Amino acid sequence: MQNITRIYALSKRNVILRYKNSLVGFLWGFFKPLLYLLILIIVFSRMSGIDNFVLYATSGLIFWFYFANVTNQSIASIIASAGIIKSLNVPVAFFPLSEILSELFNFMLTIFVFLVAMNWFGIVYSPKLFLILPVALLFSFFTLGITLVLCALNVFFRDVGILWTTVQPALFYLTPIAYPENLIPTHYAFVVKFNPVYHFIKLARTILHDNAYPSSALWLHCIIIATLSFAVGYFVFNKLKNQFISSI
């Protein structure tokens, strides 16, 4: 119970700090993907050959932005909280965890707004849409794993953070979010298959865009990736956390 209060207090601090001196505040959570969508529509919608491009791209985009926001905001979370870490006995994992929770709240709001707005872009309302919740949960575990590795390494090598901002756009374009999968030449298909984000985006899109039940093989893939990512993140973070205080 006490720990819930502490994580809540940290999440609240994150939100206050993030939107300090910003005019529209948390609405940026909606504007950012919207602006991106606009760019994607202008650049890709004709060449992609997808009938319902808006629904196709948006269902991938909201998941991508959740992933990108969490990793970007958590990567410096340990360093930024040096003052608190050096003066209070709070488990260090709470800092990335509070970032992911405040983003998860934002993400849930975004999904709700998305479901309402996509009414005009031909989304089919059916009980299948509830499957998006377990997808969000799996994706969160995957994201948390990546985040824990990134923010732990970033304590010792600050260029992890810089590298990540560079690698991220590449990962975005290697994920079929704005273009259909069949656009990828077959001998490069393995690159996409090795991209972990791709599987989650595909899972979400099957439900939101295709209005179909994802295959059990796809579910299994995602469960394995999420578990692996979380396990690696947990291991790396625990291995390094006692040394954080000397490097911040």
Place this chain on the structure above:
Amino acid sequence: MSNDTLISFDNVSISFWQNNMGVHSIKDLITNRKNPFVNKTILKNISFEVKRGECMGILGRNGSGKSTLLRTIAGLIKPQVGKMTINGTFAPILAIGAGLELELSGYENMHLLLSLYGKARKNTNAIQSIIDFSELSDEVLRMPAKRYSSGMLARLAFSISVANDADILIIDEVLAVGDQGFQTKCMEKIYQVKAEGKTILFVSHFPDDVMRLCDTAILLENGTISYRGPSKLVCEQYNNLF
């Protein structure tokens, strides 16, 4: 260990990875081809005990390991060697400038630190006591802490520290920047806390304060305890250092 021993250190050593080759990037790591991290010992074979109600002073030059020792006692650093036993709760260590979030207002800082400390969120008593003790006006407390003077920061920090009725109060040179009035008030508060039978760990560079307030003291030199005993004797040894 008897029941009224609150803190006991038995041959505790603390070491950190220290980046002593100037490796700050992956490029350096690849071109150097050596382990960039060296295990550096900060505290060596520290043994002491603090009893309930005791007030212990910690003296030492800059860089002798005082802050590391305090952080170890508070559980922020886990010792790799030796045995450490703590029977009590801590008030946050708020050294000047550390712990407070400078972008947040005074009020927001209070709420954050009280919650992180584990106090209920709507703890109006604690909030009121912080406001009263710090003597900061409502207008000031609404301002972001980055606009505070160092004296105002010290007021806020110290007030939050003492508002947590913890078993062990750790004071790390917070008193150096407050004005005369606040310093006196702080010392009075510390004596009051001491009179209540609580345990105090007091770090200071003023042997006079340590001698007056503390029963016992330790002197740290290069990460080891060079003297330990009644505060008067330890303070004399401290004065001999310079």
